[in-house]
Amino acid sequence: MDEYVLRVNDIWKSYDDLEVLKGVSFELKRQEVKVIFGPSGSGKSTLLRCINLLDPPQKGEIYLSGLNLMGEHVDLNEARSKIGMVFQHFNLFTHLKAIDNISIALRRVKKLTKEEANRKALEALERVKLAKWADHYPAQLSGGQQQRVGIARALAMDPEVILFDEPTSALDPELIGEVLQVMLDLAKSGTTMVVVTHELGFARAVASEMIFLGEGIVIERGTPDHFFTSPKSERVQQFLKQLTILYGTHEKLLEQGD
Amino acid sequence: MFYQIPEPIEDILLVFSYWDHILSGFILTMWLYAWAILIGFILGLILSILRQYGGKILKIISTSYIELMRGTPLLAQLLFLYYLPTSLNLPTPDWAVVSNFSLFDKNFNIIFLNHRTMVGIIALGLNSAAYQAEYFRGSFMSVGTGQLLAAQSLGMSKFEGIRHIILPQALRRVIPSWSNEAAYLPKYTIVVYFISVQELFAEAHYIVSFTYLSLTTYVIIAIIFLVLISIISKGLDVLYNRLKIPGL
Amino acid sequence: MMSETKKFLKSFLYLIAGIIISLIALFILFPKLYEIASYITIHGLLATLLLTALGLISGFALGITLALMRIYGATELRWLASGYEKLLRGIPILVLIYIFLYGTPGLFFYIDLRYRPIAGVVLALGLRSAAYQSQIFRGAILSVSSGQIEAARALGMTVSQSFRHIVMPQALRLALPAWTNEYAVVIKDSSFAYGVGIVEMTKAGYDFGVAFRELWAVSLGVVTILYFIFTFPITRLFGEYQNKKLKKLGMGGGS
Numbered sequence: 001m002d003e004y005v006l007r008v009n010d011i012w013k014s015y016d017d018l019e020v021l022k023g024v025s026f027e028l029k030r031q032e033v034k035v036i037f038g039p040s041g042s043g044k045s046t047l048l049r050c051i052n053l054l055d056p057p058q059k060g061e062i063y064l065s066g067l068n069l070m071g072e073h074v075d076l077n078e079a080r081s082k083i084g085m086v087f088q089h090f091n092l093f094t095h096l097k098a099i100d101n102i103s104i105a106l107r108r109v110k111k112l113t114k115e116e117a118n119r120k121a122l123e124a125l126e127r128v129k130l131a132k133w134a135d136h137y138p139a140q141l142s143g144g145q146q147q148r149v150g151i152a153r154a155l156a157m158d159p160e161v162i163l164f165d166e167p168t169s170a171l172d173p174e175l176i177g178e179v180l181q182v183m184l185d186l187a188k189s190g191t192t193m194v195v196v197t198h199e200l201g202f203a204r205a206v207a208s209e210m211i212f213l214g215e216g217i218v219i220e221r222g223t224p225d226h227f228f229t230s231p232k233s234e235r236v237q238q239f240l241k242q243l244t245i246l247y248g249t250h251e252k253l254l255e256q257g258d
Numbered sequence: 259m260f261y262q263i264p265e266p267i268e269d270i271l272l273v274f275s276y277w278d279h280i281l282s283g284f285i286l287t288m289w290l291y292a293w294a295i296l297i298g299f300i301l302g303l304i305l306s307i308l309r310q311y312g313g314k315i316l317k318i319i320s321t322s323y324i325e326l327m328r329g330t331p332l333l334a335q336l337l338f339l340y341y342l343p344t345s346l347n348l349p350t351p352d353w354a355v356v357s358n359f360s361l362f363d364k365n366f367n368i369i370f371l372n373h374r375t376m377v378g379i380i381a382l383g384l385n386s387a388a389y390q391a392e393y394f395r396g397s398f399m400s401v402g403t404g405q406l407l408a409a410q411s412l413g414m415s416k417f418e419g420i421r422h423i424i425l426p427q428a429l430r431r432v433i434p435s436w437s438n439e440a441a442y443l444p445k446y447t448i449v450v451y452f453i454s455v456q457e458l459f460a461e462a463h464y465i466v467s468f469t470y471l472s473l474t475t476y477v478i479i480a481i482i483f484l485v486l487i488s489i490i491s492k493g494l495d496v497l498y499n500r501l502k503i504p505g506l
Numbered sequence: 507m508m509s510e511t512k513k514f515l516k517s518f519l520y521l522i523a524g525i526i527i528s529l530i531a532l533f534i535l536f537p538k539l540y541e542i543a544s545y546i547t548i549h550g551l552l553a554t555l556l557l558t559a560l561g562l563i564s565g566f567a568l569g570i571t572l573a574l575m576r577i578y579g580a581t582e583l584r585w586l587a588s589g590y591e592k593l594l595r596g597i598p599i600l601v602l603i604y605i606f607l608y609g610t611p612g613l614f615f616y617i618d619l620r621y622r623p624i625a626g627v628v629l630a631l632g633l634r635s636a637a638y639q640s641q642i643f644r645g646a647i648l649s650v651s652s653g654q655i656e657a658a659r660a661l662g663m664t665v666s667q668s669f670r671h672i673v674m675p676q677a678l679r680l681a682l683p684a685w686t687n688e689y690a691v692v693i694k695d696s697s698f699a700y701g702v703g704i705v706e707m708t709k710a711g712y713d714f715g716v717a718f719r720e721l722w723a724v725s726l727g728v729v730t731i732l733y734f735i736f737t738f739p740i741t742r743l744f745g746e747y748q749n750k751k752l753k754k755l756g757m758g759g760g761s
Contacts, residue, residue, distance in 0.1 A: 054660060077662045081662025085660035087653060089653050091651070091657035092657070093654055093672055104671060105658075105662060105663060108671060157661060333698060333700060334697055341722035342723040347720065445596075445599075452700070452701065459600065473605065476604050476609050480598075487595075
């Protein structure tokens with residue numbers, strides 16, 4: 001089991017009477033990038049929140065590098081510090097400058113000194129190419145910049161895996177590119193990622209596996225090639241057709257910037 | 259600790275044996291409240307319209323009035339008005355509009371209007387106007403300037419636009435926050451106690467002077483106010499639900 | 507962005523300067539006013555400020571507790587806090603003062619007789635203010651967007667860490683405009699201490715009038731102006747200014 005950074009085993013999750021996830025499983029090796037996609041309401045975001053136990057599932061297990069996160073005596077906060085999360089709406093701390101957004105968890109959770117924390121934070125900002133904006137407040141940054149700060153914030157914690165919850169869905173079209181570029185760089189440099197997204201160009205470029213989630217279950221999974229050349233189920237075919245109509249030209253843009 | 263522990267029920271009954279005083283005080287409190295709200299509403303509406311839509315001078319005057327009345331204690335305002343004639347060496351006429359009636363063998367002698375009650379009503383009204391004006395202002399701002407511009411571009415005068423377009427909407431929107439002021443205003447009618455108007459609190463004093471049951475009496479009075487405010491609050495909620503603009 | 511703040515501060519400073527200059531002019535034209543003002547200030551101002559400060563502080567302590575009870579507490583606690591708010595908002599402050607001072611005379615047995623009226627008024631003011639401050643802080647805490655709390659937790663911060671470092675700093679700033687309003691309310695309510703023998707500003711003004719009847723109304727007018735000086739600049743500065751600053755930082759009215 002240790003070769004797997006993340007093992008998600010038979011997750012069931014419901015809210016009151018509504019069953020959102022009905023037995024979802026997948027695993028993730030080091031440096032792999034998995035893309036989860038599917039129609040809205042299929043439980044994709046819920047799945048991510050189950051993984052870092054912000055919203056624990058009713059049934060199933062989550063293993064982080066072999067450790068069962070739902071077992072007794074597990075320090076959840078420590079576990080969460082090893083799982084990074086990037087949110088659709090960025091969720092930056094609005095009262096803190098960009099650099100402080102990143103350093104606060106380093107200081108409070110990882111107990112680094114102020115100097116160490118600031119150093120790491122600056123490094124993370126450089127990776128997302130925002131070092132010059134370290135002293136700006138979130139409200140002074142564009143959406144794309146805010147999301148990159150969000151990515152830096154997750155990166156700086158040196159997590160074993162980073163979860164991305166539709167990171168570009170709330171961005172204006174011309175800002176999506178800069179965030180996707182950062183994510184591409186991360187993937188290529190070997191970061192282990194789970195990405196929920198509609199950006200299929202990204203998936204095609206770096207995903208080791210794509211998982212199609214529909215109505216709470218895994219309908220189909222396979223390499224990007226598999227999906228784009230010969231997807232099996234009709235649901236998937238339908239979905240892909242609709243997406244390419246929307247994103248057609250955008251994919252080309254992405255391939256150009258590669 | 260309290261010198262009334264042993265028979266709380268008896269005490270309550272004793273206080274309520276002065277029901278005629280309680281009732282008379284309550285009537286006067288309601289009387290003051292009604293006038294205060296009415297004057298406050300009319301004056302407050304005018305003030306907020308002047309502040310929002312008036313010329314520069316009117317804006318300054320109305321804003322100054324509102325900020326002054328809201329930034330100073332009601333008691334000080336009341337006492338100022340009350341002692342104004344004394345300072346100007348004007349005599350205070352001794353007149354009264356009284357109501358005499360009997361109920362269940364008890365005689366009621368309620369002074370509805372005299373020099374002091376009038377000063378009280380004016381002070382309460384002037385003060386409430388400033389607070390209500392602020393609520394109206396918020397409501398005007400939520401309706402927005404766009405609709406007034408549209409009205410004027412159709413040929414309506416500013417006044418007509420305010421009257422036919424802004425006000426109907428603003429008045430309906432203001433009810434939730436306005437009912438805040440309206441429901442809690444009875445609390446403030448108590449100030450007139452300090453100029454010897456026999457409203458509910460003053461009557462409570464009277465009862466205490468005879469029964470020495472200060473805790474019981476004041477708690478009962480407090481409860482009366484609580485109940486009154488809750489009823490007014492609920493009533494206004496119901497009213498709002500009836501008058502709501504659908505979709506807002 | 508800088509010029510907007512500068513513009514506001516400028517106009518605010520002009521306002522203050524204008525008030526001070528007109529006050530000085532008034533005192534020179536009418537020396538009696540100066541006499542009145544100094545009498546009131548010497549005899550009443552300290553009491554007013556003391557009552558206000560103590561009332562606000564106790565209201566703050568209890569108010570924050572109630573707010574936390576309402577947001578994070580079990581159902582019974584929430585019900586209790588909510589009931590407390592409703593109760594204290596519906597009772598006139600003067601009745602509250604009388605209940606504590608004359609209804610429960612044994613309550614302050616450990617306090618020297620001279621200071622009992624002050625204790626009673628402070629208790630009444632504090633209890634009442636707590637009900638309103640609870641609302642203020644509850645609103646402020648809730649309007650810090652829950653997404654940020656999620657992010658803090660996802661980074662591994664504990665509940666108390668995310669509360670202390672992410673929620674509270676923002677909540678306190680969001681609460682400031684409403685809180686300065688509450689300050690104004692408490693300082694105005696302190697005038698009711700007039701009725702229980704404490705010599706604060708209003709009583710001082712009244713006493714002056716008793717001695718100099720022709721100046722009665724004037725004296726009370728001066729009292730009014732004094733209160734105004736203590737409320738208006740503060741509510742103006744921290745009310746609107748803070749709102750503008752908050753909007754620039756993107757805070758205020760969560761997402």
